[in-house]
Amino acid sequence: MVMKYSYMYCLIFLALSLLTAFTPASSSNGLDGPFYDSTAYTECRAEAEKPLYNGGMLKDQKPSVSGRDSLTGIGARYTPTYILHNLTQNTIYCFSIWVKIEAGAASARVRARLRADNATLNCVGSVTAKHGCWSFLKGGFLLDSPCNQSILFFEVDSSIYAQFKRSDQNRRSKDCKFLIMQTSNDDSKIQLQVASASLQPFTQEQWRNIQDYFINTARKRAVTIHVSEENGESVEGAEVTVEQISKDFxxxxxxxxxxxxxxxxxxxxxxxxxxxxxxxxxxxxxxxxxxxxxxxxxxxxxxxxxxxxxxxxxxxxxxxxxxxxxxxxxxxxxxxxxxxxxxxxxxxxxxxxxxxxxxxxxxxxxxxxxxxxxxxxxxxxxxxxxxxxxxxxxxxxxxxxxxxxxxxxxxxxxxxxxxxxxxxxxxxxxxxxxxxxxxxxxxxxxxxxxxxxxxxxxxxxxxxxxxxxxxxxxxxxxxxxxxxxxxxxxxxxxxxxxxxxxxxxxxxxxxxxxxxxxxxxxxxxxxxxxxxxxxxWKTREVKATTDDHGSFSFFGFLGEYRVGIVYQGKTVNSSFSLSQGPETKHVRLQI
Structure with missing residues (x-):
């Protein structure tokens, strides 16, 4: 099953200038750089999907099988690994990969770990992998200090996997190279395949800009307030005050x-x-x-x-x-x-x-x-x-x-x-x-x-x-x-x-x-x-004057609002609800 938020991505881009006018500035380069991919899968699939971000830093990189000498003390003798170069401090790295057990177990918990210099991140993502189909692991990490060379590797939790018969472990695939994992707690080997690996870096600024984008599209909505006379004529110059009185979130x-x-x-x-x-x-x-x-x-x-x-x-x-x-x-x-x-x-x-x-x-x-x-x-x-x-x-x-x-x-x-x-x-x-x-x-x-x-x-x-x-x-x-x-x-x-x-x-x-x-x-x-x-995360009081079309627009956080209109000594008070939706909310008031 895939979870996408496409309905949010198409939210009123023509009004983006209005949106930024009513939210804190995020950065000078806006959403330049990669955009976060929310895609996720939780069903085991016959084939691995394409890598997120086209692989990012791992594009075209094949995993290697490292021995004990290069991974001293990590607990697994043989493991698929990726060698990473020049990881930077305070960069947010998003990692994903598809994993399949080819032989040795019906299922097993596979954990991605990162060895960076003298420190090891115990878990940067995990998945319950299964025999004969592909499971999606999604995670990530952040380093406190830069690292010239790191090793991203995988470890099987031997306490949960179900062993097959020895004859089942002798199965071979014509198309794939097996990555054989041996845990320190069991002599039996699990043949593990990985595919479509991806590692995408985001700077702190990029991550914050992406968060702001999601906030502006998921938690806010465009509003246009129209003011007219009883005969339908638009009212220019009416003073409008809008106040948020409760929040949807x-x-x-x-x-x-x-x-x-x-x-x-x-x-x-x-x-x-x-x-x-x-x-x-x-x-x-x-x-x-x-x-x-x-x-x-x-x-x-x-x-x-x-x-x-x-x-x-x-x-x-x-x-x-x-x-x-x-x-x-x-x-x-x-x-x-x-x-x-x-x-x-x-x-x-x-x-x-x-x-x-x-x-x-x-x-x-x-x-x-x-x-x-x-x-x-x-x-x-x-x-x-x-x-x-x-x-x-x-x-x-x-x-x-x-x-x-x-x-x-x-x-x-x-x-x-x-x-x-x-x-x-x-x-x-x-x-x-x-x-x-x-x-x-x-x-x-x-x-x-x-x-x-x-x-x-x-x-x-x-x-x-x-x-x-x-x-x-x-x-x-x-x-x-x-x-x-x-x-x-x-x-x-x-x-x-x-x-x-x-x-x-x-x-x-x-x-x-x-x-x-x-x-x-x-x-x-x-x-x-x-x-x-x-x-x-609350819309501050908005005060404005209607334009020559008798209206004005703003972006507001979802919730309940009170609105007041003053024009030529007349006053009208009303309220409206702002719920999630891709379209502009239109509020029409008469004075």
Whole structure:
């Protein structure tokens, strides 16, 4: 399946001068240079497609088979490799390649790695390769320092591949040279083929310009306001004021019980955010710490805060597959006792808050943990989704997990593992899984990898949310702000991402990993950066005078608008919605 955004590429290029007039200048050379290719494939194909960017730096370069001497200590004896020369510092490199297992395994996880001088990037892309067909690996990397010569190589995760009979390993192809991989954990060899490799560099300026382009086409739209008299005559010289009153793209933050009764915290929060999620107060250990003793007091009070301030809220979570985050009494149940408790939990929670939460994380982190599935059967999670759908048919049901976009080194949550699990859910009778939840607990973001993974997830054509964004507390506040800005720009500029939630609930002793403010509600560097983005990604008040056709045009971020007209002592107030679309939105008003 291919995911392309062609409908965005044809957006009103004749009005590009207007667009740049209402957005921050990106660079003097505009979109000169290569344009990012969002193409992604998630189905195994009979033939490899042509390389992206016509191969880029790898055009016409064939892989070699390197021995132990040239790749000391990387873990694989034989591996297909590409020798890269003169990689530059802070350049973003986008990498893609097609991979096929010819013999030795039915499937295996193949990971691309980069050896640069004395450092090795553990994973710059991964794919679950299969026997007899081609799978698409897409990723990328950025180097902290220049490197005269690097080695891009591939490694098979021997813990997951299924061995064929020895006779199957003797098969040969007339057309292709085999690249034989031998892992350090197994004596058996996998015959791996690669094709259509591509490595495309982008400068920081080029990457930012591409992000701005996607923001301007996916998050904004042209508007023309027409003013006329009741007889239809155009009105020249009418004063028009346009103000954005809400945004189509939610950016929010987690809250906890600490916001209750804390007026300074409430005021600080409401000034900035239009979306939230309860950090812990809906989790089973919070609402039923002792069997049969339900307590929704805190969650109810927090919901009152949400309602009073017209905030949308995500429901997090119904179940958590990690055993340590389940009530002690639940961990001691099994069989029908556990099944009965689960049924009571979902009925109680979903009935109480039916229609209140726009999303529900149904079975949290089920790529990494299996508390319920190991006790109730592999299909237990399917039943959770079905029951949630039956009780609250309008909520979007999410599959939420970590280390999907943060890295490709976590073998439990690679993009292909995530996609495979979604497809399992979709194949199960009566199940509808509506949303992709990517937690996003980053240390050092790899923006090329992050975008590539979202490209592949976008082929599922489901809403994608970044649900728990933060930057590791192992970094200083200023570095957190720098990295957070990178993550937010990647999320906001990717056309398939529908919303972002920050995991920054404030507690007396700080936050989970990253705070936006101190306990006196003075912004930390990350808070200042968030405020800057919230202002940048909202249409500022527009004031103009209609021309001789009785109209004026502007580009605005998607959302709700209030418009006022003043002409010869007369005043008209109205409103309009600006939703995504390739055509100019026309708003006609009479005075």
């Amino acid at each position: 939610p950016i929010g933050s987690a809250i906890s019980k600490t916001i209750l009764g804390n007026i300074p915290y409430q005021e600080w929060f409401v000034k900035r955010f239009d979306a939230t999620v309860f950090e812990n107060e809906l989790k089973w250990y919070a609402t039923e710490p002792d069997q049969g003793k339900l307590n929704y007091t805190l969650a109810d009070k927090m919901m009152n805060f949400v309602r009073a301030n017209r905030i949308i809220a995500r429901g997090h979570n119904i179940f958590w597959e990690d055993p340590k985050y389940n009530p002690n009494w639940v961990r001691n149940l099994s069989g029908e006792d556990l099944r009965s408790a689960v049924n009571r939990r979902i009925k109680s929670l979903m009935t109480r808050y039916r229609g209140e939460f726009v999303h529900w994380d149904v079975s949290n982190e089920m790529l990494h943990f299996d508390f319920y599935e190991s006790r109730l059967g592999k299909n237990a999670s399917y039943g959770f989704f079905a029951a949630a759908r039956e009780i609250d048919s309008l909520a979007t049901l999410f599959f939420n997990d970590f280390n999907v976009v943060e890295t490709c080194s976590d073998e439990k949550s690679t993009v292909d593992e995530y996609i495979a699990r979604v497809r399992e859910l979709q194949r199960y009778d009566g199940i509808r899984m509506d949303g992709i939840g990517l937690e996003g607990h980053f240390t050092t973001p790899n923006v090329a990898l992050m975008r590539a993974i979202i490209d592949k997830l976008a082929t599922l054509q489901l809403p994608i949310w970044l649900t728990e964004i933060d930057i590791s507390s192992s970094l200083d506040h200023r570095t957190q702000a720098i990295y957070l800005e990178q993550v937010l720009r990647e999320g906001f500029s990717h056309p398939s991402v529908n919303g972002i939630m920050l995991w920054t609930a404030l507690h007396p002793n700080g936050c989970y990993q990253m705070c936006l403010t101190d306990d006196k509600f003075r912004n930390l560097p990350a808070g200042d950066m968030v405020d800057q983005k919230l202002l940048e």
